[in-house]
Amino acid sequence: MIPAAFDYKRASSAAEAISLVSQYGSDAKFLAGGHSLLPLMKLRLAQPAMLIDIGRVKDLSYIKDAGNHIAIGALTRHMDVETSKVLHEHAPLLAHAAGHVGDAQVRHRGTIGGSIAHADPASDLPATTLALGATYVVQGPKGQREIAAANFYKGFLESDLAADEMLIEIRVPKMQGAGWSFQKFNRRAQDWAIVGVAAWRRKGEAGVALVNMGSTPILATSVAGAIAKGASISDAAAMASNEADPQSDLNASTEYRKHLASVLVRRALEAASK
Amino acid sequence: MTITENKPTNIIGTRLLRREDPPLLTGEAKFTNDLSIPGALHLSVLRSPYAHAKIKSINVSAALKIAGVVAVYTGKDLQTAWAAPMPCAWPVTPDMKNPPHFPLAIDKVNYVGDGVAAVLATNETASRDALDAIDVEYEPLQAVVDLEDALSDKNVIHKDLGTNKSYTWPLLVEETPGCVEEAFKKAKYKIKERYVQQRLIPMAMEPRAIAAVPQPFGGDITLYSSTQIPHILKVMTALTLGIPEQQVRVVAPSVGGGFGSKLDVYAEELLCMALARKHSAPVRWVEERTENTQATIQGRGQIQHVELAADENGKITAVRVRIIGDMGAYLQLVTPGVPLLGAFLYAGVYDIPKAYDFSCTSVFTNLTPTDAYRGAGRPEATYAIEMAIEALAREMKIDSFELRKRNYIKKEQFPYTAFSGLTYDSGDHLLAAEKAATMTDLAGVRAQQKKQNVPGATKLLGVGMSSYFEMCGLAPSRVLASLNYSAGGWEAATVRVLPTNKVQVITGTSPHGQGHETSWAMIASEKLGVAPEDVDVLHSDTAISALGLDTYGSRSLPVGGVAIALACDKVIEKAKLIAAHQLECAAEDLQFVGGTFSVKGSPDRALPLAAIAFGAFTAHNLPEGCEPNLEAQVSYDPPNFSWPFGTHMCVVEVDTETGAVKILKYIAVDDCGNQINPLIVEGQVHGGVVQGIAQALFEEAVYDSDGNLKSSNLSEYLVPAASDVPAITTGHTITPSPTNQLGVKGVGEAGTIGAAPTVMTAIIDALSSLGVTSMAMPASPQTVWKTIQEATRGGKK
Numbered sequence A: 001m002i003p004a005a006f007d008y009k010r011a012s013s014a015a016e017a018i019s020l021v022s023q024y025g026s027d028a029k030f031l032a033g034g035h036s037l038l039p040l041m042k043l044r045l046a047q048p049a050m051l052i053d054i055g056r057v058k059d060l061s062y063i064k065d066a067g068n069h070i071a072i073g074a075l076t077r078h079m080d081v082e083t084s085k086v087l088h089e090h091a092p093l094l095a096h097a098a099g100h101v102g103d104a105q106v107r108h109r110g111t112i113g114g115s116i117a118h119a120d121p122a123s124d125l126p127a128t129t130l131a132l133g134a135t136y137v138v139q140g141p142k143g144q145r146e147i148a149a150a151n152f153y154k155g156f157l158e159s160d161l162a163a164d165e166m167l168i169e170i171r172v173p174k175m176q177g178a179g180w181s182f183q184k185f186n187r188r189a190q191d192w193a194i195v196g197v198a199a200w201r202r203k204g205e206a207g208v209a210l211v212n213m214g215s216t217p218i219l220a221t222s223v224a225g226a227i228a229k230g231a232s233i234s235d236a237a238a239m240a241s242n243e244a245d246p247q248s249d250l251n252a253s254t255e256y257r258k259h260l261a262s263v264l265v266r267r268a269l270e271a272a273s274k
Numbered sequence B: 001m002t003i004t005e006n007k008p009t010n011i012i013g014t015r016l017l018r019r020e021d022p023p024l025l026t027g028e029a030k031f032t033n034d035l036s037i038p039g040a041l042h043l044s045v046l047r048s049p050y051a052h053a054k055i056k057s058i059n060v061s062a063a064l065k066i067a068g069v070v071a072v073y074t075g076k077d078l079q080t081a082w083a084a085p086m087p088c089a090w091p092v093t094p095d096m097k098n099p100p101h102f103p104l105a106i107d108k109v110n111y112v113g114d115g116v117a118a119v120l121a122t123n124e125t126a127s128r129d130a131l132d133a134i135d136v137e138y139e140p141l142q143a144v145v146d147l148e149d150a151l152s153d154k155n156v157i158h159k160d161l162g163t164n165k166s167y168t169w170p171l172l173v174e175e176t177p178g179c180v181e182e183a184f185k186k187a188k189y190k191i192k193e194r195y196v197q198q199r200l201i202p203m204a205m206e207p208r209a210i211a212a213v214p215q216p217f218g219g220d221i222t223l224y225s226s227t228q229i230p231h232i233l234k235v236m237t238a239l240t241l242g243i244p245e246q247q248v249r250v251v252a253p254s255v256g257g258g259f260g261s262k263l264d265v266y267a268e269e270l271l272c273m274a275l276a277r278k279h280s281a282p283v284r285w286v287e288e289r290t291e292n293t294q295a296t297i298q299g300r301g302q303i304q305h306v307e308l309a310a311d312e313n314g315k316i317t318a319v320r321v322r323i324i325g326d327m328g329a330y331l332q333l334v335t336p337g338v339p340l341l342g343a344f345l346y347a348g349v350y351d352i353p354k355a356y357d358f359s360c361t362s363v364f365t366n367l368t369p370t371d372a373y374r375g376a377g378r379p380e381a382t383y384a385i386e387m388a389i390e391a392l393a394r395e396m397k398i399d400s401f402e403l404r405k406r407n408y409i410k411k412e413q414f415p416y417t418a419f420s421g422l423t424y425d426s427g428d429h430l431l432a433a434e435k436a437a438t439m440t441d442l443a444g445v446r447a448q449q450k451k452q453n454v455p456g457a458t459k460l461l462g463v464g465m466s467s468y469f470e471m472c473g474l475a476p477s478r479v480l481a482s483l484n485y486s487a488g489g490w491e492a493a494t495v496r497v498l499p500t501n502k503v504q505v506i507t508g509t510s511p512h513g514q515g516h517e518t519s520w521a522m523i524a525s526e527k528l529g530v531a532p533e534d535v536d537v538l539h540s541d542t543a544i545s546a547l548g549l550d551t552y553g554s555r556s557l558p559v560g561g562v563a564i565a566l567a568c569d570k571v572i573e574k575a576k577l578i579a580a581h582q583l584e585c586a587a588e589d590l591q592f593v594g595g596t597f598s599v600k601g602s603p604d605r606a607l608p609l610a611a612i613a614f615g616a617f618t619a620h621n622l623p624e625g626c627e628p629n630l631e632a633q634v635s636y637d638p639p640n641f642s643w644p645f646g647t648h649m650c651v652v653e654v655d656t657e658t659g660a661v662k663i664l665k666y667i668a669v670d671d672c673g674n675q676i677n678p679l680i681v682e683g684q685v686h687g688g689v690v691q692g693i694a695q696a697l698f699e700e701a702v703y704d705s706d707g708n709l710k711s712s713n714l715s716e717y718l719v720p721a722a723s724d725v726p727a728i729t730t731g732h733t734i735t736p737s738p739t740n741q742l743g744v745k746g747v748g749e750a751g752t753i754g755a756a757p758t759v760m761t762a763i764i765d766a767l768s769s770l771g772v773t774s775m776a777m778p779a780s781p782q783t784v785w786k787t788i789q790e791a792t793r794g795g796k797k
């Protein structure tokens, strides 16, 4: 429970944070809500020499209607995403999923940017933003760039973010009244998903992404493709794991995970089609 | 100065709020690690990452260079610090094998978490950093993880013992020699089942914490420990360290749960004391959560083979049980005795003849030692007989409740002398079971089940039940002697009425969440006619409460609480003599009601206890030969165990597509005799039921084949939270215990004993139409789903 020694700097703006991280290089880590990073440090699985605290960069905590999409600042807490009126109107799937992250304490500390930057396949918001076709805006010493969620996740806890880049905004297309469902299957209400499904459906169109079904969040393109071609929900759901490569752990074998994915995708699409 | 008035309180049986809660809820309560101890050194223990390995070498030089590190010790360095190996107080058989066990391993480690080196530093961070700097060279050995493997002795862990078998303890009771075998031959119905009690991690909310504070002169030492057993710990640490007992004082500050895991003498307690004396400085230690999962005892860990024979009506005619018990790497304080505590209960609440053949063989494994965990032996026994009853009902194709009714010991049979010779003092199983059925709306649920569980349905309803006896209130000392236990089962109490009529109760029980301060104050209040808030309850410090045997085995009320009532009686006896003297009447002419003595027939000739207490203090006018002061001490040895009982029922819905189990209704009807405080009784039942549900659905210490604990933190070891368990409906019947004046029985373990079989029988009931007849614990979604797959694939498997 006692992390290895580290240094600490607090940044008051994104620009300051990026200049600090450039200065300290790969030994430095951003600290946002700390709810993924600090547990790893306390178990000494992560031992960064320098923490750059971005938790108080206030101007990166917002949820705005930007016309076609909703713009969410990277440091917006899960609780604010869960309770946002703008999101309830235009991207209710995301607000709902945020309400299923951990418990109330976690949701008051953890940030959407931290969750996405951490790129944990078992986390709820990476897959949900992936299903919604979100774009992530990142800023580095050379300026800003936009990355489609579908191109962002590279491997287990690995993303397209460079060490000196910071995620600053998440852009979520408006759902335009699409039906949706978030299925989180776990043994205890406050746990990570054993398997999770974020799905939306609008007539012949659908978006489905899977939580904890591989080393990254998984976009179930076969399912969406089948729906687009007019397949029945259960036929489409049978393809749930086509893009997935789930691991075995204490709660679920690979086989059971694949089975759960098809049951949950079917249930999600049924709910989204109502 | 206010003199407390005496009046009847009628407090017993009321839902008085717990006086313990405000300090606990506001954070004012001080746990061991909250104590501020200037100059304390911090201990950290380096633990073995291997389940079984030789220690080739240990290099501590880098660790010693870290700023703040004061010393590093290996097992070899401390070999001479111990007067004796760590204690096991329950040598269950004369030939029981017990390998020497020291606080740090000397040349071989025997489980993941076994202590290898101890660091002392001026601060916690330095002592933690030093662990990473110690270089240990191990030679890994094949680990023994599986119980049946262990029994085969292919790989012997403690070479000097020549075997992994610690003991075999038989209990064969036959009316005539060979009658068990004969009963099985003649039986119309027979079942033979195998159950596995998975290992469980007790997971008290407060991990263990210790501070040993030596006195500068004279060699006295005070041990603060998050323990359930300050009194036992005092004797045992004195013996193990070779310190005269009177120089050791043990204090248990606020203790955040134990469930048996703090009923032990631990390596770290001995290390803190030995090193505090060596360095003439306080030494403290606090456990990390992962350490807690590895280095604090675990519970359960049994394979049970159960056979029942029954006649054409389903009357049980014989019981045969074979247990393999998992001791872990070493024997801790009462490790070998745990299966014995259940040995008498494999016939459950049923009336069986003298045809009982029980035997338990316990083995060493390269896993964390096991020991008593809430219920200790009795949940295992109850699970086995209740699951076996279900199997017998399936075999006979009759309703299992009906089968239970045919076998229950009947109300008229109490006091009932069981096959074992034990006397079950009171009970009414049918009454409790029928009450549970009514509260469950059993008929309604069965009707709903018929409608819902149709072919193709994916949400299946099931109803489960279990009826139990909780043999508790440990224990009559003579019975413990017959089981070869090294101590007695009495409890001590002192009741003292101060000059202002305030009352001090000093108890040998050692609460760690049970609310003794509230309940014991209620007993004294009722007895003496003083308000409960005028009663102070002192405990858990051997300098204040010198005698006691502490808290475990649902003993505190039926033994410790009764001792308090008896001490109150003694106080009243003495006060009566003083009252008679002052009222100038014969003691026999006095009555004592609501705290006041009055002459029978002339109520105006009266003296309240307050006046007598003050008079006993001034000692101006006492009868000839009467000592000043009003106090009395009692050591009470119970004549019998206490026998709470009850029936639990629950309704589950199983999602056959995912394997998820949802408990829709949970009904607990418990009979713990008279209830001192029903609010506390409900709390105990709720907590116990949740722990039983946890065994059924959530918890398991999972080891891989190399003996690594895979579930070593709270995200992998699934302790259920409030959001994961159903609302629990409690009901009760009241059958007062005839063996003590309060009519009370224990209730601390009842919920745990009743719950696991209740949930498991419900799941099997739900899935019976799919051909499911057994289910492993915990019934995780994956396990349930796989079991359904295997059953529905039919014979193909």
Ligand SMILES: Cc1cc2nc3c(=O)[nH]c(=O)nc-3n(C[C@H](O)[C@H](O)[C@H](O)COP(=O)(O)OP(=O)(O)OC[C@H]3O[C@@H](n4cnc5c(N)ncnc54)[C@H](O)[C@@H]3O)c2cc1C
Pocket (backbone or CB within 6 Å): A029, A030, A031, A032, A033, A034, A035, A036, A037, A038, A039, A074, A075, A100, A101, A102, A103, A106, A109, A110, A111, A112, A113, A114, A115, A116, A117, A118, A122, A123, A124, A125, A161, A165, A166, A167, A168, A190, A191, A192, A193
């Ligand atoms: C008990 C518990 C239960 C949880 N349950 C769930 C759950 O059910 N579902 C779920 O999805 N999550 C769960 N979480 C994780 C939680 O959602 C975390 O808050 C989230 O994953 C990380 O966000 P954070 O702000 O805390 O990031 P931090 O822990 O501060 O950082 C995580 C990583 O991201 C980097 N980082 C943070 N912000 C940025 C940024 N803006 N730009 C670049 N890099 C950045 C950090 O350097 C670090 O490497 C749980 C956490 C806990 C402690």
